[in-house]
């Protein structure tokens with residue numbers, strides 16, 4: 168088999184690998200992709216609209232990556248959301264921001280984002296080899312040897328940018344974890360992140376599509392409150408989704424009980440409000456009273472029916488028992504998790520290459536000189552809102568520039 172030599176080899180042409188290739192200056196760069204074309208996950212990002220990043224201050228990004236916040240600090244400050252937006256503007260693609268601060272390309276088409284990256288790779292004379300899965304990676308005589316079914320490639324620098332395990336049909340099916348461990352790295356266990364949850368004996372299917380803005384979600388495990396979070400919630404045919412659930416799903420598991428405060432008012436305040444209103448205007452219908460709590464009409468109807476409380480019942484007629492049930496239903500509605508969605512529906516992977524073995528200042532391995540990591544193959548996963556793509560671009564930029572700085 169013919170051996171071809173490069174200065175730098177980057178495995179994986181997702182956002183991290185493409186961005187690193189564009190910014191790696193000096194020497195021949197080979198970007199190897201397993202799938203017949205690059206950036207397949209990028210194309211489906213943001214439901215094809217590609218939520219590139221978030222408009223918030225970069226300091227606000229620092230709470231969006233769980234345990235990886237500290238590790239990402241250098242990368243995010245070195246190449247922040249403003250620089251990312253500038254990059255796309257300078258390459259002819261403007262951006263727009265939605266009401267939640269999410270940044271999208273102005274065309275709202277992922278394919279335009281991918282085109283900018285691919286054109287920039289051509290301009291930077293990156294050699295992109297698609298449909299060429301890397302099978303094996305070794306370090307022999309201070310060089311990396313990369314084997315595919317057709318060829319052997321060697322290089323001084325190697326970057327693993329193979330992504331995580333989610334949506335394996337896009338190409339990221341965990342190969343990079345194997346390459347990393349073959350080279351001596353260890354891994355944090357992986358679980359799906361940013362995934363919807365399926366609820367046991369779910370009775371709200373007819374409400375699929377209904378959403379609640381900024382509600383509190385508590386997780387109970389073995390009868391003890393384990394974690395609490397706020398966010399937007401969406402009802403699906405078989406359970407719950409929406410940013411609040413997705414962002415929190417990395418902490419959930421089958422058998423956990425979720426309690427959702429449907430009215431964003433605590434139980435004591437709600438009880439006091441019912442009692443006060445019943446004594447002031449006892450003839451007021453319960454549905455009129457509940458209007459100010461901003462519950463979608465269909466959900467309110469469902470909850471009252473479930474409790475067998477007539478929506479036109481005067482407040483003064485509400486018995487103590489029914490009042491207790493109403494408070495429990497609206498302030499702590501219980502959902503038992505049957506399962507958390509798997510990798511075929513998770514938007515990210517929690518876990519991956521252990522961060523303590525990678526320098527946060529350069530993205531270079533602390534164990535193997537010349538080996539770099541970028542993107543989701545690392546134990547980095549962010550919230551929904553553009554945080555994952557920003558992390559992929561920022562870590563790739565840092566890694567490429569760290570290589571550039573080496574003589």
Ligand SMILES: Cc1cc2nc3c(=O)[nH]c(=O)nc-3n(C[C@H](O)[C@H](O)[C@H](O)COP(=O)(O)OP(=O)(O)OC[C@H]3O[C@@H](n4cnc5c(N)ncnc54)[C@H](O)[C@@H]3O)c2cc1C
Nearest residue numbers: 179181182183201212213218301330338542543553555556
């Ligand atoms: C449905 C969905 C929607 C999303 N939407 C958003 C969004 O709007 N905003 C956001 O910030 N994030 C979003 N994400 C997350 C985001 O897309 C990822 O975090 C990001 O793509 C990670 O980039 P990456 O380059 O590290 O990995 P990937 O994008 O996974 O790219 C890795 C590449 O490596 C290649 N590869 C793997 N193994 C090999 C091998 N052996 N040889 C050669 N090549 C290999 C793969 O084929 C793939 O092309 C979404 C994810 C999903 C699944």
